Amino acid sequence: MKKVLIFVLFLTLVASFGLFATGAAEVKSPSNEVTLYYSHSADWTDPLIKEFQDRTGIKVNLVGAPTGELVARIRAEKDNPLGDLLWGGGSDSYQVIIDLLEPYEHAHMNKVLAETRDPGNRWHGTSIDPMVIVYNPKLVSEKDAPKGWGDLLNPIFKGRIAHADPVRSGSAFMALVIQLFTMGGDNEVGWKYISDFVDNLERKVVGSSTLGFKGPADGEYLVGIAYEEGALRYVHSGANLKVVYPIEGSSKVPSPIAIIKNGKNTENAKKFVDFILSADVQSKLGDVHRRAVRSDVQLPEYMTPNEKLGDFYWDTVWIGENKDRLLNKWKDLIIGK
Structure with a gap:
């Protein structure tokens, strides 16, 4: 009886190990890519995207189209998202798909102007576009x-x-x-x-x-x-x-970036958001005629100061x-x- 019990325990351990090994084989290794839906001009975004790839080794798959088309695509793909990030357009475009966006508190929250982001952190302004x-x-x-x-x-x-x-x-x-x-x-x-x-x-x-x-x-x-x-x-x-x-x-309209909910490369998407809102990248925006959203980055001298753009409030929700x-x-x- 004792031998039978030992044999049963042995079989149980073997079966458990087999299940564990099978499960381990099914765990996917970390992805080395991210898919970016974007509507910005390639002439200024492509150098930044290349820099991100060089720094991180993460390949960026680009899908460029007008913002409205990308929003429609995200809606159509909601049950099986093929994109990881949306970048470009106005914040109103993000508001209409707010439930399809992933909340994220990026690495620079205390340095970015609060009025340029969604209160629920589902989209974050990357520049101001009057x-x-x-x-x-x-x-x-x-x-x-x-x-x-x-x-x-x-x-x-x-x-x-x-x-x-x-x-x-x-x-x-x-x-x-x-x-x-x-x-x-x-x-x-x-x-x-x-x-x-x-x-x-x-x-x-x-x-x-x-x-x-x-x-x-x-x-x-x-x-x-x-x-x-x-x-x-x-x-x-x-x-x-x-x-x-x-x-x-x-108006000081923010041009956002957002992580698409249930995307396949969410961790890499977070790294891209952190990169775009970093001080060194934001400080380069003036060179391509865009306004930074960080409080610690000065506008170029040729730009009209933000406070002279007027006080019209862009109510994204409304x-x-x-x-x-x-x-x-x-x-x-x-x-x-």
Whole structure:
């Protein structure tokens, strides 16, 4: 009986070891890659991505597309996420998929401006992207040059304003919201301004947000609405362009990064977020005409200080909840309803 008991115990140990060994074989070794969905321009992001790869040895798989397309992709993949990170666009785009984003307290929380991140830490601003007005000084005199959003109603600009479609362009949507609220609000006054602005566009929009600054610089348009980074980059390349920070105000809109919930490479995604928000990377943003979000990084001298951008508060939650309604009103104005 004693021998039988010992034999049974022996078999049990062997079986247990076998199960353990099988389980150990199924544990995946740490991944050496991360998949990044991004909508930023490759000319300034690619060098940073290469630096991350060189520092960490982690391969970054890039999927580039407009922010709206990437958001739709994340929604479609929610049961089996193929991406690990979303980077680019405005915070309102992140708000509409907030439940599909992974909360993360990165390594630099005490150095990054609190107003540039989600209160639940599901997205984190990596730069501040105000909207500006641009004009071609060879075609527009200093006397007629726009100083603010209100000046875009000037008849001399009728049909000669380069502005992308807010339905397709995240930066154009930012401009719509900023114009609406700095010119009266989400009410009859604000929408009267937007209606008059659409009339001065002759109900025509350009095909890309980059034409907001390229169009006036090339002389195809007199003025344009543009994101600051693109406008400053064009100015510093020698283009016929002047940048105006609207007297009514712009906005300190954060351009975020977020970790996609249940992604396959979450730990590597966290490392990428820590990298992008590190002091040495943030200090390089001024070289590519972007505003850092760290309190310990100074803006370049050529940039207008943050405090002079106006005090319009970009309410990400409200804007996310009302985005479809705002865009539907815009579409009605464009088609003349």
